[in-house]
Amino acid sequence: MVTVRDVAAAAGVSISTVSRALSAPGMVAAGTRDRVAAIAEQLGYQPNRAAASLRAGRKGALGLLVPDLANPYFAAVAKGVAERAREHGLGVFVVDSDEDPAAEVDLLRHLVHQTDGVILASPRAIDADVDVIGPRPVVVVNQDGPLAVVTDTDGGMRLALEHLRGLGHRRIAYVGGPASSWSDARRRGALREAAATGADVVALGHYPPTVAGGAAAAVAVAESGATAAITFNDVVAVGLVRAVRERGLRVPEDLSVVGWDDTYLAALASPPLTSVGSDLREVGRSATDLLVARLGGAPGAREVTVLPGTLSVRDSTGPAPR
Amino acid sequence: MVTVRDVAAAAGVSISTVSRALSAPGMVAAGTRDRVAAIAEQLGYQPNRAAASLRAGRKGALGLLVPDLANPYFAAVAKGVAERAREHGLGVFVVDSDEDPAAEVDLLRHLVHQTDGVILASPRAIDADVDVIGPRPVVVVNQDGPLAVVTDTDGGMRLALEHLRGLGHRRIAYVGGPASSWSDARRRGALREAAATGADVVALGHYPPTVAGGAAAAVAVAESGATAAITFNDVVAVGLVRAVRERGLRVPEDLSVVGWDDTYLAALASPPLTSVGSDLREVGRSATDLLVARLGGAPGAREVTVLPGTLSVRDSTGPAPR
DNA sequence: GTGAAAGCGCTAACAC
DNA sequence: GTGTTAGCGCTTTCAC
Numbered sequence A, B: 001m002v003t004v005r006d007v008a009a010a011a012g013v014s015i016s017t018v019s020r021a022l023s024a025p026g027m028v029a030a031g032t033r034d035r036v037a038a039i040a041e042q043l044g045y046q047p048n049r050a051a052a053s054l055r056a057g058r059k060g061a062l063g064l065l066v067p068d069l070a071n072p073y074f075a076a077v078a079k080g081v082a083e084r085a086r087e088h089g090l091g092v093f094v095v096d097s098d099e100d101p102a103a104e105v106d107l108l109r110h111l112v113h114q115t116d117g118v119i120l121a122s123p124r125a126i127d128a129d130v131d132v133i134g135p136r137p138v139v140v141v142n143q144d145g146p147l148a149v150v151t152d153t154d155g156g157m158r159l160a161l162e163h164l165r166g167l168g169h170r171r172i173a174y175v176g177g178p179a180s181s182w183s184d185a186r187r188r189g190a191l192r193e194a195a196a197t198g199a200d201v202v203a204l205g206h207y208p209p210t211v212a213g214g215a216a217a218a219v220a221v222a223e224s225g226a227t228a229a230i231t232f233n234d235v236v237a238v239g240l241v242r243a244v245r246e247r248g249l250r251v252p253e254d255l256s257v258v259g260w261d262d263t264y265l266a267a268l269a270s271p272p273l274t275s276v277g278s279d280l281r282e283v284g285r286s287a288t289d290l291l292v293a294r295l296g297g298a299p300g301a302r303e304v305t306v307l308p309g310t311l312s313v314r315d316s317t318g319p320a321p322r
Numbered sequence C: 001g002t003g004a005a006a007g008c009g010c011t012a013a014c015a016c
Numbered sequence D: 001g002t003g004t005t006a007g008c009g010c011t012t013t014c015a016c
Helices: A004-011 A015-023 A030-043 A049-056 A072-087 A101-113 A153-166 A182-196 A211-216 A218-224 A234-246 A264-268 A280-295 B004-011 B015-023 B030-043 B049-056 B072-087 B101-113 B153-166 B182-196 B211-216 B218-224 B234-246 B264-268 B280-295
Strands: A061-066 A091-096 A118-120 A138-141 A147-151 A171-175 A200-204 A228-231 A256-261 A274-277 A303-307 A310-312 B061-066 B091-096 B118-121 B138-141 B147-151 B171-175 B200-204 B228-231 B256-261 B274-277 B303-307 B310-312
Touching: A004 A015, A004 A030, A015 A030, A049 B049, A061 A072, A061 A101, A061 A280, A072 A091, A072 A280, A072 B072, A072 B091, A091 A101, A091 B072, A101 A118, A118 A280, A138 A280, A147 A153, A147 A280, A153 A182, A153 A228, A153 A256, A153 A274, A153 A310, A171 A182, A171 A218, A182 A200, A200 A218, A211 A218, A211 A234, A218 A234, A228 A234, A234 A256, A234 A264, A264 A274, A264 B264, A280 A303, B004 B015, B004 B030, B015 B030, B061 B072, B061 B101, B061 B280, B072 B091, B072 B118, B072 B280, B091 B101, B101 B118, B118 B280, B138 B280, B147 B153, B147 B280, B153 B182, B153 B228, B153 B256, B153 B274, B153 B310, B171 B182, B171 B218, B182 B200, B200 B218, B211 B218, B211 B234, B218 B234, B228 B234, B234 B256, B234 B264, B256 B264, B264 B274, B280 B303
Parallel strands: A061 A091, A061 A118, A118 A138, A138 A147, A147 A303, A171 A200, A171 A228, A228 A256, A256 A274, B061 B091, B061 B118, B118 B138, B138 B147, B147 B303, B171 B200, B171 B228, B228 B256, B256 B274
Antiparallel strands: A091 B091, A274 A310, B274 B310
16 A cells, blocks of 8 residues: 555655645645655555544545435435535445434434534434534535525426416416425425415325325315316326326326426326426535535534526426316 | 543543454453443444544445436445445445446546445446456446346346247347447347247347437337337336337337336336336345455455346236237 | 553644 | 654554
């Protein structure tokens, strides 16, 4: 293993100069710096992260806790985190709680210990668990917290409603997700606001965020008298479409359906789903940026990044019947 | 931060005893061990991994390199790896090459340096790069290598062909994936074997492993005269189904389609896809086990785990036309 | 079975 | 601008 000593000997300088040349280039004369860098490169020197961590107190890695990596939503966020972290020279420890909230606290405790800070992408995580985290910065995604990245639910809901109203729909149903979901609560809030301005909207649920959940909502949607439905997420939309078709109705001719999250699933579904979304990868990137900005610095103030909502119009929405 | 010194002081023993009690319990008297453990617990002691790494030369983490975390196939494998690694008390550094073969080598070099060993899931570019890895164990998934986990392609192909033959299909097309894909090559081999025993099979492609790729194959499938198609993966199957329908044909009445990988996409598609697969999570678990077994030990012999292929029959396959 | 002591490779004061 | 030096917290000889 090549160490700073080897590089120092080969370059004819001290080990501190090597260390500085590589990690604080501004403190070293340009000539020395380049020579050291060249020799380090040539020798194949790779700094030992464990040693650097131990000495500097930084771990050089951040943690990402997700409920389910196989969920396209979290996978996309994870990609954004991984991408940006790499640009910052940080590793990413990924932990999957397998949708088990009880395990999350424990996982988080361990994660915190091997990272400089964590990103919690879990919708129903951790409240009182700030104590688990200690002084380390934590960024939450679509959740309340001092450091947070959220997508613009109100804007997204507005886009969806405007789109449907433009197609002539008057009564619109929302197929809600789990009661514990922060996002779901936000969307219901947006719906109430819309209702206050005279819109004819009805919130259904709570339904599980699955195909079965969407299918289970079909009856309620039909009975609601709505000609269009906005669902908690794309998977629920798929379930709703399927169940509605089994009842002999067509999408979008008899019922328009708007998914949420705009995962790649929306494009693959039949029919391809109109879906409210936001750039998921950007969510991951923003969360990482927020975390990195806090890593070296002071505790600092509350900081929330709001990412715009988008509407991808595909084939699951059409003119209102009759 | 609680260190071994704090625990030692509280327990009235030396730091070496604390260290041993916690990481080599057999070398310490039972009474002492339990007392130390209790006090460590009570004080909330968490060993500093960086220090342990530095001293012991182990990193306590393994690396996982995937081409695309948002691909349900790799996401499922990653979940298996994360799950099993946790059981072994190891962290997982996840790196996503974003389907960029050029980046793979560079990412791998870094990854190798912060882990005790790595798992390469379907590497696109790593062959001669064993030199990047040095002495560390590397497990490859669905690829050739001294340590490998592969799924039983021959068995999977056999299941698919038998299923289709049982439905009366005589001429069967395979919609192939990228030329660089190891799996694709294996499947073509399995097809050749089947052809040698008299089956009427035709391999098409290479097509990109995307919806567009599947759609692009529709013409060739039609012209092949086949009444059933097996596709490179589920996404390709979705594209094929879509394009075939646009030509006015029905699935499965006019064309049966078998996907591959049996990702959750298969169950969500319309119609739900019959798909060849294997337990993806188990792939991740097996790869982790293989790696962990090699971590402490000698170089050892070549070792390949073969996981059985399965066939999930859904609605995209039916009796042959006429 | 337990303790004392020597570092693992690096960074950050502190001198010069 | 560069060198010297003191550890970071832990594991692991080596004594006893």
